[in-house]
Amino acid sequence: MKPKILRIAVPLVFTGALALCLCVAAQQTAESNAHRLQAYDLRREVFLLGTVVKYQTASAVPPMGAHLIVQTSSGPVDVHLGNAKVLHANHLELNAGDNVRIIGEDLAFDDGTIFAARIVQKGAQAVAVRNTRGFLLTPASTLSPDQKESLRGVR
């Protein structure tokens, strides 16, 4: 079993329903918890605040795709960003020492969990890397109207 990653996680939505959900979840078995974490759910979203320790555009460690190690006040967190081309297309550079805010949530993965980012924010710039249902975005999500129009020449 992978070690549980510690983090500061602030629920984005303080609703009664969420509070109830968390309370109930605490009583559930590990198996049902894994069930719950198999799909992305906006109601579970939290945000991380921290400093970039390492950014990899492609990691051989699953899940495939870009990973960000963020140092939070509770320890390092491995954040899955998905398609690095989305960040590149948005001209968002991530370097060690950058302060970032990540909106996302834990997803069951392998025999542990991975923090799946939906929005990555550095300074005033925020870039969506997943849609609201948690599916990874493609660079097509970043196209300007002019860029889209230029696609009409594609054969």
Next chain:
Amino acid sequence: MKRLLLGLTAAAALWGAACGGGTNFATPPPPVGKYTLASLKGQYAYVTNGETFNGSLSATPLARTGSFTADGLGNITGGVEDVNAAGITSLALQITGGNYTVNADGRGRLTLDISSNGVTSSIIFGIVLTSTNDGLMIDETSNSAQSSTGSGNFIKQTPGSFAISTVSGAYVFDFSGLDNIQPPNQGPISIVGQFTASNGPITTGVEDVNDNGAFTTAAAVSGNFAADGNHQATLTGNGRGIALINGSQYAFYIVDSSRVRFLSISGGMLSGDAVIQNIVPPATLSSSSFVFIVAGSSAKGGVTRVGRFTANGASLTNIVLDTNNSGTFTKTGGTGSGSTFSNTNITMDQANPGRGTLTFTASNVGVPFTFVFYLSSATSGVIQDISHTSSGVATDVADGSIEAQAAGPFSASNITGTYAFNWSGLSIQTSGNFSIQDEEDVVAQATVSNLSLAGAADSFQFFDGIPVTDSVVSGSITPGGAGTGADGQRNTLSVKLTKSNSLTVSFVVYVVNPQLAFFANDINNQGSTRIVAGILKAQQ
């Protein structure tokens, strides 16, 4: 497999395409076989799914469907195609010329000269014939006008069938791609179903939709088929028209009365085929074994599932399944997986002939596996993953093919001869010091003798921007037990591609019959570097 994994990127440590001086390139031996230029003659309807990269644009999802005419002498004499790049469409582009080669082994290169906005440029495909009626292809376009990749296939059309009245009867269909929601909330979508058409109108139908993780179950289908009012001649000339299906427009290409190919043109980016359901599938499956494969996207990235089962009434036994979910491999069922199954069931929908659902819970996976399928015959159909959490949210969006499995055994005695194969998906690719995940496509031909592979391949790891042609293929197939998987033993396939460098990919392979197999990459020593799946098909 008809389509690639949606959504993500890939990239991989590559066998280099570099052409530096002094590099030693492995070259395949001279091709041998029965194919000639004359083996590709007539009109062929083709589809590809992949990516394009245009100048400053990042890689953009790209789907195309079209029809080209080959003269049997190496020339392309005409045709038409429709293109959808992440929802931006270019309709009825004229194929003004081109050329092709066919080696004795069925491999070759197809160049289509296409006019768009008064400018003509070429797109190029690596092809391998599976017969004189069909073949596999990858997009290898890399020129000053366009860089694009993707996998697909082509099927010979029957020009005498180019009429709306040809599309009559019951058809099973599978459309997949990107939904028509505007970014940034655009997501993957899969639609499988059945419709009945009658000389234009779709009179009845039923479909199951997984749109960005939200299900629509057994919904009605309505619509119609018609000539394209703006390009009327493409119906009689190319079998092309416009279909309206549940409010979405599609360009369609008639192969013949048994198959029609589709590309959405009114939002989103979907493509797929409809196949005639001319034999009503059984209401109950009796001692029937099936192999199936699905590919698509989960919240973690690309996902593939390939497996087999035996159905007998509501009973589901001998389940074996291999999943690659964004680089994590999970084996369920079979020897060594340590998993057991519960809550197994398969049900045929008595109200909708050919439609069925199957479900099983594996002890080592948190969510029950659930699928809906539509059989176009007793032996073939399409399948969609509808596995979901207890709150009803889909774990992924994925679909593919389901085929009845022959009895076996499968061994060196019957898996022999010449085969074409293709795989597509994502891999980690490197350029200089920079690595990223991007699309990977491979098309190849190999002779299988004593379960060893020897042949040649083209590949395109898109981030490199340069396709690698004529790599040497070697490898082996290792059957487990009787080769069917029913005894819990898995088959494996190892493929090595060698050019200036080499790449070895390990697969788990499920044999449908000695002429057809589905495969997906398996755990190997390369870490999480690849999510690909493909098809192995005997050449006829």
